[in-house]
Amino acid sequence: MSSDPWGRVDETGTVYVRTADGEQVVGSWQAGSPEEALAYFERKYEGLVVEIGLLEKRVKTTDLSAKDAQTAVDHLREQVDAHHAVGDLDALRARLDKLVALVETRREERKAQRAKQSDEARGAKEALVAEAEELARSDQWRAAGERLRSLVDTWKGLPRLDRKSDDELWHRFSHARSAFSKRRKQHFAQLDAQREEARRTKERLVAEAEALSNSTDWGPTAARYRDLMSEWKAAGRAQREHEDDLWNRFRGAQDVFFAARSSVFAERDAVQAENLKLKEELAEEAEKLLPVTDLKAARAAFRTVNERWEAIGHVPRDARPKVEGRMHAVERALQEAEETEWRRTNPEARARAEGLTGQLQAAVDKLRSQIEQARAQGNNAKADKLERELEGRQALLDQALKGLHEFGG
Structure with a gap:
């Protein structure tokens, strides 16, 4: 019989292992010596030690699932409990018990971690939904569209929640994207319709602008071009592929008209500048007729100057x-000279002036006599009143005498 601290072999070849519950039969060994039997079953024990050590390492250092770890523990426990090894099996059971506790701890830690991750994922997805719903109301079509696509990529990178929560949040998220897409589609459909309407309007404006480009009715046509430009701006933009071509045609038609007008106006300005020079010379010639000394000659000379003026x-x-003011000043001076001459040579007017002067002189003489008489009588109030009346009559008389003087009287 052979033995060691953890097992023995009896005389029949039966191998035993010592445990806290007493000896347990390991197996029967008939192929060799007892020492060889113990060595064989000790190697079995060492194999279990290695497997348990590897499992402990995997549990501590890898992401081995609790389920797989427990299955491996159960498998090793079955081998230990089968007593097919010689060694400290109770120590192995204790290590397996600790390993079970460690697996359970890791299970709870991972459960808590998953719960935390789930809460974080829920918060992240709720934030994505809230942003998507806000973007669904945006009119920044390009930026909002790009951001929504980015949110989808972010969503795909987040872990799933429980099916009910995940489906509800995804429904809101998807609905927001669909609402934005619908609004954007409607916007661009409306924009396309507006641009098509703008194209038709601008084609009509281009046709009219081109029809007017050869007009020589400068004022009304220029005014119409200004109106056409206002209508062009109010029409909005046409499609990109049409806008530049229409604008080039529209602007080209205007350029033809305004270039022609500028050419004509430049020629006209040159002619008018020469006309001005000639009229200034005539105005200077007319001004030399003043002051009038020979009315008849001055009038004849002015008539000649004016005929040349009108022809320019x-x-x-x-x-x-x-320049016209200078000519009008000479003409007024000639008219005044004619009126003065007429008054001077008109017999009827002279007679009327002499009669009026005589009447006023008689009235003045009479008032002076009455004033002297009133003073002599001591009636100063009457005399003062008569003197005021005398002042008015004397002024009229002085004016009448001046008029009579004009007649050479």
């Missing part, structure tokens, strides 16, 4: 008042 044509608008 237009001058620049801003210079017209000044």
Whole structure:
């Protein structure tokens, strides 16, 4: 018979292992010596030690699931409980018991971690839903669309929640995206319709602008072009592929008209500038007729100057008042000279002036006599009143005498 601290072999070849519950039969060994039997079953024990050590390491250092770990523990426990090894089996059971407790701890930790991750994922998805619902009301079509696509990628990277919660949040998220897509589609459909309407309007404006490009009715046509430009701006933009071409045609038609007008106006301005020079020379010639000494000769000379004036044509608008004013001043001076001459040589007017002067002189003489008489009588109040009346009559008389003097009287 052979033995060691953990087992023995009896004379029949039966191998025993010592445990806290007493000896347990390991097996029967008939192939060799007892020492070889103990060595064989001790190697079995060492194998269990290695397997338990590896499992302990896997549980502590890898993400081995609690279920798989427990299955491995149960498998090893069955081997230990089968007593097919010689060694400290109670120590192995104790290690397996600790391993079970460790697996359970890891199970609770992972459960708590999963709960935390689930809460974080729920919070993240609720935040994504809230942002998506806010974006669904946005009119920033490009930026909002790109952001929604980014949110989808973020959503896909988050862990799933329980089916009910995940489905509810996804439904809201998907609904927000659909609402935005619907609004964007409606917006661009409306925009396309507006641009098509703008295209038709601008084609009509281009046609009219091109029809007017050869007009020589400068003022009304220029005004119409201004109206067309206002209508163009109010029409909005056409589709990109049409807008530039329509604008180039529209602007080109205007350029043709305004270039022609500028050419004509430049030529007209040159002519009018020359006309102004000629009229200034005539105005200077007319001004030399003043002061009038020979009315008949001055009138004849002015008539000649005026005929040449009328034949010249237009001058620049801003210079017209000044140069015409010079001619009008000479003409007024001639008219005044004619009126003076007429008054001087008109017999009827002279007679009327002499009669009026005589009447006023008689009235003045009479008032002076009455004033002297009133003073002599001591009636100063009457005399003062008569003197005031005398002042008025004397003024009329002085004016009448001046008029009579004009007649050479």
